[in-house]
Amino acid sequence: MRPETAAPTEGVHGPDTRTLVLVWLALLGLTALLVGLSALGQRAAVLGLLTLTPLKAALVFYFFMHLRYEGALLKAILLVTLGTLLIFFGLTYADVAFR
């Protein structure tokens, strides 16, 4: 294994049961919050969409998918992916938003 890319693969490297359950509760709580926020109206709903949803996704990535316990490579890969997607969005909007 190459030192630069080797990740801590040995042994158990995930969160323990307690952490997992806490994350799950947080996810449910955030969902409830999102639903509540959306009831307030369109603006609040969009605000929730833009803030709470990425937060929920981050929790899943970070704990359920063990990203927190991985080396830099996998984190970089996810960042590149999301960055690319963001660029696709941004440049599409360069057309759509200025019609």
Place this chain on the structure above:
Amino acid sequence: MTTLARPLPHTLPSYLEDSPRRGLAAWLLSTDHKRVAMLYLFSMVSFFFVGVTLGILMRLEQWTLGRTLMSAQTYNALFTVHGVVMIFMFVIPGLPAVFGNFFLPLLIGARDVAFPRLNLASWYFFIVGALLAVLSLFTGKGAPDTGWTFYVPFSLHSGTNVTLAVFAAFVMGWSSILTGINFITTIHRLRAPGMTWHRMPLFCWALYATSWIQLLATPVLGITLILVILERSFGIGIFDPAKGGDPILYQHLFWIYSHPAVYIMILPAMGAISEILPTFARRPIFGYKAIAYSSLSIAAFGSLVWAHHMFTSGMSAFGNMIFSLLTMIVAIPSAIKVFNWTATLYKGSIRFSPALLYAVSFVFLFCVGGLTGVMQGALAINQHVHDTYFIVGHFHYVMFGGTGFAFFAALLYWFPKMFGRMYDRKGAYLSWFPLFVGFNLLYFTMLVLGYMGQPRRYYDHLPGYHTGHLVATVGSWFLAAGLLLLFGNFVRALFKGEKAGDNPWGGVTLEWKVPSPPPVENFEETPVVTGPPYAFEGEAQP
């Protein structure tokens, strides 16, 4: 290397002789990366000849005004199938699937790619997709007639077999994605001890960048094609203006993939050229890091420019502006490569060979293609030349003159390694003349026709363009002659070629340190790398 800690032993039989299976199964079920590469090579060259024949037929149709050989419907099917075959079955898998599969593990000192079975599965995806595409010609209401771009709403209304063709492209896309996953993992995990990133040959850098584009862009095409199929079968209304959909959205999604795809085609070609030039100049490549990083930046910037295919579609003024600006910027890394290649010849000790001749022709033809690309990127010029033969000229220069010639150059360079036999070098020089002359006669004329205003995908043309069409058609015959000579030479060498020896060109990267053809395991013992990739000092002259 690539300077090795010590020379490698040579005792094992070659991969061509060593297989637990017999007959066809030895090929169709083998997960050896070299055999998979051969599967790709032979299936792809066959499709290439199909595509090329369609190209010749199109040229013949333009020989006279009005009908020459076929109906308008047939002509429309011809350029569609020609485009689909050439793009999805030849230039996109082209260098990565053949030379990447064969040489990536060899170049980094690995025994195979990271996921050998997945690798074979990729070929099956490819061949199934390709066969579906062929099937789409003969079933339903005839071959698709929309052009390889499948623009909606025409592709929604067309009665021809668009659905099957689109599905075929979808399947082939997965082949491309799986190959990309495999190569990235291989480069990260399977480099030999001492093979640091900056000791990797440049072809590997190019493949790495290519694989990332395949991963990030191909899925977008996948979903776009699915939407076309859903729209055709269920009328979901996302693209159909009659239902509130928007054709421009389709164009965005299509080009988000298809512009990066042109860099999938050219990057490995550039990588192969970066291997060939130092070997024959017998000196390290000029600006190793500049070339390596420009591959990555082409991959990155390449995903920012897609809408330069849509300048006349009615995109917003701001969109036009920003995409034209970015298009100009993506040309910079290509320019850096061209200058570094030129400088690599400086103060070398150049041995001429067919591979070198094709490689420098690549540089010339790619420059013509690239510079016409820059012209199209300038907004004012684009609105005149868009959808004319100027575009057709541009992309044949970059795809055929670029990727195609690099494919020939790579084949001339690595053929002795892959098969252990040498082709007739004089014959290879000889076929260059008709190829090069015919190429320019055919495609430069197209550039002129395009600026005069000949639209593309035209079955018939106005009388004013007739002379140009005649010249181009004659050029295509020269081209055909050259291609037949070249491939005839290869076929002859497969059976009758003399033994090539392990290192006919005096190359120094790892693939030249193993026997020709290499054994199944590639390396009898794991090589230990101690130096940069192109160190020619102290190497024996061939």
Place this chain on the structure above:
Amino acid sequence: MTSGAHASAHPSDAFGARLGMWLFLVTEILLFGGLFIAYSYMRSRYPHEFHAGGKELNVFLGVLNTAVLLTSSLTMALAVDRIHRSRVRAAAGFTGATVLLGLCFLGIKAVEWGQKFGHGLYPGGPALLALPPGEKVFFGLYFTMTGLHGIHVLAGVSVLTAMAVLLLRGSAAAARPTLLENGGLYWHLVDVVWIYLLPLFYLAA
């Protein structure tokens, strides 16, 4: 001699296998990413129609399904945790629970689609054709995106079922964490996609 290279270059490279899986997830993200681009493009063209369309959806079922899927993600994560601790039967149990929750999700989805279909709201359906253009697009996207997501859930359920069976049968390959871990990564990604679909269609449309 030849067999070594043919099986897998490095069968023990657990990180390599995970890397491969993550790269595959990259493609899945962009596959759905294309649809998200289409969604936001159309939404900025038809803000009001999207709002009207969103009102027609059953928020209760959507939120319920979110809870189901989030819980299935928890059981999946627990299964992976157990396999790391070599507690194979527990891992199989949690995998089984994940499968059941996945099926539950699909069941609710089926009910929801069934209601829409019952009202003639399906691509080409009479009620849908009567809607203004923007709402047609909204429902087109709704069916496409939830449908594609459903197919992914179905694929995940099949893969996890196979793994649970392998674990119960005591397969050595399945007892190595790699397989279940990769299955889990896939399942969580499907969950993430749904986390986005919920507000896009049910809440903030």
Place this chain on the structure above:
Amino acid sequence: MGFLNPAATSAQKVDAVFLFVFVLSVAFLLFITGTIVYFLSRYNWKRHPKAEAVEGNTALEITWTVIPLVLFLVMFYYGWTEFSYTRNPPRDAMAVEVLARQWNWTFTYPNGKRTGELYAPLGKPMKLDIRSADVIHGFFVPAFRLKMDAVPGRTNVTWFRPTALGSYDVECSVICGADHSYMLSKVVVVSEEEFKRWYFGPEDAPPPALPASEPMRAGAGEGSPGLAVLARKGCTTCHSLDGGVAVGPTFRGIFGRRDVVVKEGLEREVTADEAYLRRAIQDPQAEIVKGYPPSMPTSPLTERELDDVVEYLKTLR
């Protein structure tokens, strides 16, 4: 040949940008090719047996990054300004609606006049609102270096100011089906007086003509008035007069022909008498001739034009 003759202000601007980029490109191409050929011969191993390992040169790398970058930015800027010119019509431009459909062009003027060829007064700006009735087409006038797609569901705008009298090709530039390459028309640039005579003239005023040296396309305006209407309204793009295969049924021998038509889903046989012909022209979607697509548009014809057409169709034996 005449294809390269620029005939509008937009053409002059595009040509200028092209020339600029072209000259730079040729210079770079010659420089690179020359250098490669020179190196190949100068550093051939016979003349230069010992290679020197020059690994790179940072100053050079920066030079050949920055110089092209600056040049590219200039090209972009020049291209963008001249492009913006063609996208921003002046206020006094006459607005003509361009409707594309498989496979012909219809031009509608502000006063409701409708033609199959575009007539434009010399030196006056003309704005085009480009629409499509079915699939995407492309409105392309090579002599004006002007191109704009006709996209269903939206209106794209461009404009031109002609600088020379003459008749110039209009070509469809986006693949739109079998007859894509026959989806042609003309822009006829006439003097302002001639244009006004036609534009303000009566409904059936003869189309504006070029000075005698520029012949009009054969057929249009010659012979019977019915034929002139057919040419003007673009009927002949879909219907042949000589029995040739086209989008719609041929007009040859149409009068008295027995056709199978589909009406409200039912097939029946009709004889093409005068009443039927009038119905088929005025309400084309009501009865569809079997084996043809329901793609014929409704073109408003005056009573007089209708009479002329029907009279003419009778003569096509």
